[in-house]
Amino acid sequence: MKGNSSYASFRVAAKLENLAAIRRFVEEATTTLGVDPTTITEIVLAVDEAAANIIVHGYRGHTGPMAIQVKRSHDALVICLRDKAPPFDPTSVPAIDLTAPLEERVAGGLGVHLIRKIMHEVTHHVTREGGNQLILVKRLEAKSENLHIDNQPWTCTA
Amino acid sequence: MKISTSITNHGPVLLKLVGEVDAHTVGRLDQTLKDLVSQGHYRLVLDASQLEYIASKGLRSLLLTQREVSQLGGEVRLFGLTAPVRRIFELAGFDELLLICHTRQEAMEGW
Numbered sequence: 001m002k003g004n005s006s007y008a009s010f011r012v013a014a015k016l017e018n019l020a021a022i023r024r025f026v027e028e029a030t031t032t033l034g035v036d037p038t039t040i041t042e043i044v045l046a047v048d049e050a051a052a053n054i055i056v057h058g059y060r061g062h063t064g065p066m067a068i069q070v071k072r073s074h075d076a077l078v079i080c081l082r083d084k085a086p087p088f089d090p091t092s093v094p095a096i097d098l099t100a101p102l103e104e105r106v107a108g109g110l111g112v113h114l115i116r117k118i119m120h121e122v123t124h125h126v127t128r129e130g131g132n133q134l135i136l137v138k139r140l141e142a143k144s145e146n147l148h149i150d151n152q153p154w155t156c157t158a
Numbered sequence: 159m160k161i162s163t164s165i166t167n168h169g170p171v172l173l174k175l176v177g178e179v180d181a182h183t184v185g186r187l188d189q190t191l192k193d194l195v196s197q198g199h200y201r202l203v204l205d206a207s208q209l210e211y212i213a214s215k216g217l218r219s220l221l222l223t224q225r226e227v228s229q230l231g232g233e234v235r236l237f238g239l240t241a242p243v244r245r246i247f248e249l250a251g252f253d254e255l256l257l258i259c260h261t262r263q264e265a266m267e268g269w
Contacts, residue, residue, distance in 0.1 A: 114214055
């Protein structure tokens with residue numbers, strides 16, 4: 001992990017056995033950025049689910065690089081996940097209906113549902129190299145009326 | 159992630175989950191639960207007091223087990239949830255799908 005007071009970045013091989021290290025990185029970065037413990041739990045879960053999706057649905061059994069950047073921007077936390085897997089857009093996964101019968105809920109899609117529920121913004125782009133960039137934004141002061149997510153000048157270079 | 163299992167003659171099976179259940183470690187939980195159900199154990203009590211994390215794959219495993227054992231007159235019950243795990247259950251709506259007991263005694267009794 002490298003970083004300063006405003007951002008932290010982590011590069012890791014996209015393997016399921018590295019999910020624990022990814023969670024430790026996100027815990028450490030968000031703690032350093034002054035995020036409260038309950039929100040840290042939520043963000044760690046969202047990033048873990050996103051990373052697991054990249055490994056399972058993106059790389060599909062092959063190994064490749066994955067990079068994660070965590071940045072605090074005013075009253076929001078911005079997390080960027082980049083990989084070189086074939087394009088896979090988790091935002092295209094249909095939402096699951098939590099009022100649906102048990103059988104439908106266990107069919108899958110719970111991870112993406114949790115990411116959407118935790119994060120205020122989930123954006124997917126195909127990178128110039130043909131990989132994926134997933135930006136997750138969590139507002140840290142949901143009641144703020146003057147929310148300003150300053151992620152434009154910040155280029156995710158993870 | 160570690161799982162220890164206590165099987166008694168008449169009571170429910172007690173499983174203690176220690177550590178983190180994620181997409182990498184969920185196979186162990188899946189296999190343990192499947193083995194117990196295939197051996198005829200349908201009353202399953204999970205001690206989650208040392209469970210530090212559970213991802214959607216782990217929740218799915220618990221829900222599939224609950225679905226199976228409920229059709230066989232059993233149930234999956236949990237107790238001792240840590241604050242982070244409780245929050246994950248709430249986010250997923252699983253606090254209303256699985257029986258979460260306040261104490262070990264409450265989970266072990268009244269079947």
